[in-house]
Amino acid sequence: AQSVTQLDSHVSVSEGTPVLLRCNYSSSYSPSLFWYVQHPNKGLQLLLKYTSAATLVKGINGFEAEFKKSETSFHLTKPSAHMSDAAEYFCVVSETTDSWGKLQFGAGTQVVVTP
Amino acid sequence: EPEVTQTPSHQVTQMGQEVILRCVPISNHLYFYWYRQILGQKVEFLVSFYNNEISEKSEIFDDQFSVERPDGSNFTLKIRSTKLEDSAMYFCASKGLTNQPQHFGDGTRLSIL
Incomplete structure (x- = not known):
């Protein structure tokens, strides 16, 4: 069985400073890992995905995440936060052995960006 | 870029009534999916649908729920007799191939009175 733990429910950063959102996962087999973002009153938008290729994954809007199997982590980072990054971020896991690929979501991290 | 679209954006229904989310x-x-997010809780998987049949469902997806792809373009979620605890944001998602990510719609906020 797989699960995801997002270590911070809220993160507040100043515009122009780095963002770090932490995620740990557990997986019985070989996981696929994703980060999705949800802006207010909008759907879930895919930021990036890891599917057993390169461990450092680059996504949209300057975000990237590093898969560390030894630490069972998939932390999301961005070097310089922008006001438009204020949103809720979800770390998500699915099993690559599961053809249907149901997603298991973390609880989410609310990001606030201050001027 | 192609999008998943959901209607309505907000649905208000009396308890015990049937509701269809589109x-x-x-x-x-x-591949097609429904997920829901009760206010303040995690996004939860409800059901996946492939080749015109349910491929997997969660324990939430009981006999009150059903899904249908009636015409090759729409994908619907029906709740037969709604309960207060069905109030949530419901997300539809789809993907092309097995190893591709799921694309989500903007959700339908269902409020049961």
């Missing part, structure tokens, strides 16, 4: 997945996608 989704139009991306046109060449083969």
Whole structure:
């Protein structure tokens, strides 16, 4: 069985400073890992995905995440936060052995960006 | 870029009534999903649908729930007799191939009175 733990429910950063959102996962087999973002009153938008290729994954809007199997982590980072990054971020896991690929979501991290 | 579209954006229904939530997945996608998010809780998987049948469902997806792809473009979620605890945001998602990510709609907020 797989699960995801997002270590911070809220993160507040100043515009122009780095963002770090932490995620740990557990997986019985070989996981696929994703980060999705949800802006207010909008759907879930895919930021990036890891599917057993390169461990450092680059996504949209300057975000990237590093898969560390030894630490069972998939932390999301961005070097310089922008006001438009204020949103809720979800770390998500699915099993690559599961053809249907149901997603298991973390609880989410609310990001606030201050001027 | 193609999108998953959901209607309505907000549905208010009396307890005990039937409700149908509608989704139009991306046109060449083969796998379809419903998820829900109760206010303040995690996004939860409800059901996956492939080749015109349910491929997997969660324990939440009981006999009160059903899904249908009636015309090759729409994908619907029906709740037969709604309960207060069905109030949530419902998300539809679709994907093309097994190893591709799921694309989500903007959701339908269902409020049961």
